[in-house]
Amino acid sequence: MEGIRIENATHAPVDFDTNIATTITAHDAGYINQPLEKIVGLQTDAPLKRALHPFGGINMIKSSFHAYGREMDSEFEYVFTDLRKTHNQGVFDAYSPDMLRCRKSGVLTGLPDGYGRGRIIGDYRRVALYGISYLVRERELQFADLQSRLEKGQDLEATIRLREELAEHRHALLQIQEMAAKYGFDISRPAQNAQEAVQWLYFAYLAAVKSQNGGAMSLGRTASFLDIYIERDFKAGVLNEQQAQELIDHFIMKIRMVRFLRTPEFDSLFSGDPIWATEVIGGMGLDGRTLVTKNSFRYLHTLHTMGPAPEPNLTILWSEALPIAFKKYAAQVSIVTSSLQYENDDLMRTDFNSDDYAIACCVSPMVIGKQMQFFGARANLAKTLLYAINGGVDEKLKIQVGPKTAPLMDDVLDYDKVMNSLDHFMDWLAVQYISALNIIHYMHDKYSYEASLMALHDRDVYRTMACGIAGLSVATDSLSAIKYARVKPIRDENGLAVDFEIDGEYPQYGNNDERVDSIACDLVERFMKKIKALPTYRNAVPTQSILTITSNVVYGQKTGNTPDGRRAGTPFAPGANPMHGRDRKGAVASLTSVAKLPFTYAKDGISYTFSIVPAALGKEDPVRKTNLVGLLDGYFHHEADVEGGQHLNVNVMNREMLLDAIEHPEKYPNLTIRVSGYAVRFNALTREQQQDVISRTFTQAL
Numbered sequence: 001m002e003g004i005r006i007e008n009a010t011h012a013p014v015d016f017d018t019n020i021a022t023t024i025t026a027h028d029a030g031y032i033n034q035p036l037e038k039i040v041g042l043q044t045d046a047p048l049k050r051a052l053h054p055f056g057g058i059n060m061i062k063s064s065f066h067a068y069g070r071e072m073d074s075e076f077e078y079v080f081t082d083l084r085k086t087h088n089q090g091v092f093d094a095y096s097p098d099m100l101r102c103r104k105s106g107v108l109t110g111l112p113d114g115y116g117r118g119r120i121i122g123d124y125r126r127v128a129l130y131g132i133s134y135l136v137r138e139r140e141l142q143f144a145d146l147q148s149r150l151e152k153g154q155d156l157e158a159t160i161r162l163r164e165e166l167a168e169h170r171h172a173l174l175q176i177q178e179m180a181a182k183y184g185f186d187i188s189r190p191a192q193n194a195q196e197a198v199q200w201l202y203f204a205y206l207a208a209v210k211s212q213n214g215g216a217m218s219l220g221r222t223a224s225f226l227d228i229y230i231e232r233d234f235k236a237g238v239l240n241e242q243q244a245q246e247l248i249d250h251f252i253m254k255i256r257m258v259r260f261l262r263t264p265e266f267d268s269l270f271s272g273d274p275i276w277a278t279e280v281i282g283g284m285g286l287d288g289r290t291l292v293t294k295n296s297f298r299y300l301h302t303l304h305t306m307g308p309a310p311e312p313n314l315t316i317l318w319s320e321a322l323p324i325a326f327k328k329y330a331a332q333v334s335i336v337t338s339s340l341q342y343e344n345d346d347l348m349r350t351d352f353n354s355d356d357y358a359i360a361c362c363v364s365p366m367v368i369g370k371q372m373q374f375f376g377a378r379a380n381l382a383k384t385l386l387y388a389i390n391g392g393v394d395e396k397l398k399i400q401v402g403p404k405t406a407p408l409m410d411d412v413l414d415y416d417k418v419m420n421s422l423d424h425f426m427d428w429l430a431v432q433y434i435s436a437l438n439i440i441h442y443m444h445d446k447y448s449y450e451a452s453l454m455a456l457h458d459r460d461v462y463r464t465m466a467c468g469i470a471g472l473s474v475a476t477d478s479l480s481a482i483k484y485a486r487v488k489p490i491r492d493e494n495g496l497a498v499d500f501e502i503d504g505e506y507p508q509y510g511n512n513d514e515r516v517d518s519i520a521c522d523l524v525e526r527f528m529k530k531i532k533a534l535p536t537y538r539n540a541v542p543t544q545s546i547l548t549i550t551s552n553v554v555y556g557q558k559t560g561n562t563p564d565g566r567r568a569g570t571p572f573a574p575g576a577n578p579m580h581g582r583d584r585k586g587a588v589a590s591l592t593s594v595a596k597l598p599f600t601y602a603k604d605g606i607s608y609t610f611s612i613v614p615a616a617l618g619k620e621d622p623v624r625k626t627n628l629v630g631l632l633d634g635y636f637h638h639e640a641d642v643e644g645g646q647h648l649n650v651n652v653m654n655r656e657m658l659l660d661a662i663e664h665p666e667k668y669p670n671l672t673i674r675v676s677g678y679a680v681r682f683n684a685l686t687r688e689q690q691q692d693v694i695s696r697t698f699t700q701a702l
Contacts, residue, residue, distance in 0.1 A: 003048040005669060007273070008683045012068050014048040016261050019073035021080070022051035024175040024207045024452060029182045032257075038250040039199055040183050041206045043258060050261040053213035054080040055448040057088025057114040063263040088114045090443035099436045101401045105394045106558030107384060108433060109470070110269050110377035110551055113440050115262075116448060118214020118276070119360040119466065122456035123369030124204035125225045128191040131200075132177040135455065139170045142459045162459075169455035176207040176452060194239055197229040198251050205255075207452040209275070213260040214450070215375060216276035216361030219312055220368050223281050227295035245298050245305065252302045255312045271550040271689050272680030276313050276361045282326060283317030283345040285355045291317075292326045300333050300340075308337040308672040310679040315359050317345035318636050324629075331628040332621070335614065338651045339672045339679050346638040347599060347646060362677020363547055363605025363647045364466060371462040372454070373604070374441040374540050378468030378548065379433050381426075381475040381523060382572065383559045388421035389413070389489065389497050395560035396568075398496070403428050407495065413563065415483040422479075423526070430530035437465060438537040465540035466604045467531050469524065470548045470555050473509050473573045476520040477564035477582065481506040484515065487563045500563045508564075510578025512589040517596050528601040545604035546576040546597065548676050550685070553692050571692045574676035575607030580695050587612060587699045591635045595645040602646075607677045609649040612699040617652065627702070628652075649674035658682065658694050 003014045020026055022044070030042035030049075044051050052061055058080040065072045080086060091113040095103075102108040112118070126135060143166045149159050180187040180203045191197040201222060209217050230247075233239035255277050262273070281296045299314065316330050334340045341362070348365045349355055357367045364373060384402075386395050392402030402425055408417055454461075481487050485504035489497035507516040524546065531542045548555065556571035566579065573579045576594050583590040587610070594608045617624035628650070638644040651674050661668040661682050671682040673693065682690065 007048070008665070008669070008681060011264075011267070011684070011686075013050050013259065013261060015046065016050035016064075016070070017044065017052050018070060019076045020052060021054050021076070022210055024172065024179050024211050026210070027051070038195065038247055039202055039254055041202060041254060043206070043210055047257060048259055050259045051210065052076070052261065053116060055086055056116045056213060057086045059088055060114050060263055060266070061261065063265070064261050067264050085447060087443050087448040090447050091440050094439045094443070095436065098432055101399070102432050102436070105383070105397055105401045106555065107380045107387070107401065107429065108377070108436065109380065109555065109558070110549075111436060111440060112215055112375055112377065112444070115266065116212045116214035117375045117441070117444050118212070118216040119218075119364060119375035120214065120372045120450050120453045121218045121220045121358050121360055121366065121368055122204060122208055122453035124201045124220060124456060125222060126369070126456050127176070127187060127204040128197040128200040131187060131189040132173050133188040136170055136173050139166050139173070139455065142166055143170070165449065165451070165454065166459070168449060168451040172207070172211070172451035172455045176203060179203065179207060179210070191229065194226065194229040194233045194244065195247060197226055198247050201226070202251055202254060204456060208450075209258050211452050212448075212450050215270065216278070217258070218276055218278040218358065218360045219255065220358040221280050221356065223279065223295045223299045224291050224293045227293035230295060245301065248295065248298045249302055249305050252299070252312065253306065256309050258311065268554050268686070269549065269551040271686065272310065272684040274678050274680060275311060276678055277311045278313040278315055278359045278361060280315045280317050280343070280358045282319070282322055283355060284319045284321050284349065286349065286353070290321070290323055291355065292323055296326065297329060300330065303333055303337045303339050307670045308339045309670065310339070310672055310681055313362070313678050314340050316340055316342045318342045318632055319345040320633050320637065327629045327632075328625045331625040331632070334628065334650045335617070335621070335624055335652045337672060338653055338674055340650060341674060341677070341679075342632055342636070342648045342650065344636040344638060344644055344646050346636065347644055350638070351599070351603070362549070363545060363607045365603075365605065366464070367462070369457050371464070372457065373464040373466040373543070374437060374537065376433070376437045376465060376467045378470040378545070379429055379527075380471050380555055380559065381469055381527070382471030382478065382555075382562055384425050384429055385418075385422055385475050385478055386497070386560060386562065388418060388425045392425070393496055395496065395498060396558060407497070409495070411488060413482045413487045413489060415479070418479070418482055426527055426530055430527065430534060433467060434465070434531060434534040434536060434542070437467070441537050463538055463540040464543045464604070465536045466543050466545060468545040468547055468604065469527060470552065471559070471572050472520060472523060472546055472576060473579045474562050474564060474566055475523060476509045476516060477506070477579060478562050479519050480508065480516040481564050499561045500565070502563070502565055508578070508582040510583030510590045510593045511585045512592040517593050521596055521598055524597055525601045543604040544602045545606070546602055547605060547607040548572060548574050549678070550574070550675050550680075550689055552676065553689055574609050577609055578697070581697055583697055586701045587616070587631065588634070588702060590697070590699070591631070591645065595635055595643075599643045599646050605677075606646045607649070608645065608647060609651070609674055609676055609696070610699070611651040611653070611696060613654050614652055616699055616701050631702070647677070649677070655694055655698050658690070662687070662690055
């Protein structure tokens with residue numbers, strides 16, 4: 001706890017390595033307090049000490065050393081600068097000048113070109129279920145099975161690559177076994193009881209976070225799986241409820257201890273030191289049975305036994321058919337802790353035709369062990385709209401970034417002309433975006449491959465190329481203003497539109513007004529179709545999210561005045577949210593607008609962060625729980641012709657408490673809030689990010 005307080009106070013690591021390139025087996029065993037630990041294992045040899053992940057790129061590590069006043073070992077720097085090429089070096093060797101300009105301007109931001117891409121969920125349950133020896137033998141057989149294809153020259157490059165990857169999987173599995181042996185465990189065999197099942201599963205996850213510093217290192221769907229072992233031990237009389245909760249507490253405690261060495265620049269995009277160890281809980285089976293178990297309650301109960309915390313990123317798979325007792329318990333946990341997010345199981349279970357999917361990072365669904373994604377950050381649609389008006393010239397940098405076209409010089413912007421130009425620039429942006437991602441993921445596979453995670457997948461996996469949109473509500477409201485009001489560009493001495501004067505009223509996204517909500521839906525569909533038309537690395541299937549994390553602040557900094565009246569530098573709304581203060585018609589209208597966004601064209605997820613004051617839910621706790629359950633049922637309602645919302649962060653709190661937390665952080669050491677797709681300790685945010693959270697809409701009425 002003292003270490004966490006230091007991190008919150010300093011926004012800096014407690015400690016980190018200076019000369020060890022981390023691997024699964026690079027560090028000796030580490031403990032918090034060995035005699036008391038039911039579940040053991042740390043990323044390094046000491047609590048909260050961060051490892052060095054140079055294979056993704058040495059530059060981020062060098063920046064971290066500089067930011068935190070440490071000196072990198074010269075031999076270490078030499079090895080990963082001159083001898084061992086990294087993912088980051090490979091990407092920048094292949095980037096085009098256009099891509100570099102897109103990156104510099106912020107029309108593409110957060111690309112995983114200098115850090116681990118993450119968003120891959122190993123099926124960590126397999127180590128507990130089968131043991132390492134079985135998994136190693138499986139990879140050996142799969143390797144041998146490719147011999148005939150290799151000798152016949154069938155799909156030769158892909159066959160050779162797959163054989164090499166299978167060999168790396170085998171090696172990683174044996175390293176996991178070696179790492180576990182340092183802690184005194186033989187995980188070559190299947191787990192025999194609940195404690196072993198939790199420990200074996202955790203060792204598999206620990207190997208992932210030892211070997212990769214991915215932008216999201218999600219946990220998967222472990223609660224109901226572990227419940228089987230716990231129930232069996234109950235029946236055998238070797239475990240009781242108190243001991244079961246203690247096992248889960250110690251497991252969750254270890255997840256809370258995971259840390260990566262990041263830079264202040266990274267933190268400005270993804271604030272609060274998140275790792276996105278997302279664990280999905282609940283949901284329904286394809287056969288109609290609930291997947292809620294006693295262990296589902298135990299995972300949520302850790303927020304009471306150990307206090308609220310951002311990690312793991314606890315995610316409720318919500319179905320109208322969930323047991324009412326579980327619904328109300330989850331609602332109560334949200335009301336008390338603001339630590340949960342909710343996602344639409346009725347929508348995603350049907351779409352996947354699977355009840356064994358999980359969420360990567362924040363909102364990205366995938367079937368566990370059978371599917372992975374190539375993470376792609378997001379494109380700035382609001383800035384793209386300004387390029388459409390200014391002929392591809394960046395309004396902040398004053399340089400040509402997009403293709404050089406004639407700027408729109410009308411005294412009053414014409415909606416049809418703007419849309420035609422925007423469509424052209426979206427074509428250009430889609431090409432730059434996918435081309436950059438193809439390079440990034442080729443190089444990541446080559447120089448920083450996630451062997452331990454992919455070893456816990458099927459041999460042949462379904463890959464998606466996960467693109468994203470930022471600034472949706474800004475672009476939507478801007479187009480609405482152009483269409484329904486009169487928007488006059490104000491130009492500088494070079495004719496560049498640097499501001500806009502709005503004459504008249506216009507409908508704003510977030511108020512259940514079809515005139516503007518239809519514009520938002522069109523933008524989502526339009527950009528997805530452009531992305532989908534382009535070739536992708538390893539034939540990955542393009543998907544799209546509407547998600548910003550906390551980079552909505554950085555996007556705002558990089559974007560000038562926009563035609564909706566937003567001022568330059570003002571943060572965007574997070575994810576799919578309406579712009580701050582513009583959703584004036586209450587919770588139901590705002591939820592309805594967001595629920596219209598088509599999941600069909602945004603299958604990587606649609607993030608909505610919803611904040612409501614406690615009094616708006618009712619005067620007493622039972623009423624508040626019932627009303628929150630009703631809101632969730634309504635928002636996620638899914639049927640043949642109604643998708644329903646996909647994701648909802650829920651904050652139940654007053655703005656006054658957050659203002660007090662800024663002035664008196666010592667009073668709120670564990671204050672946790674939901675931001676765009678994840679939870680964060682409020683005190684871990686920068687002052688600017690705290691102010692952004694406070695400026696958002698706090699719904700006063702349903």
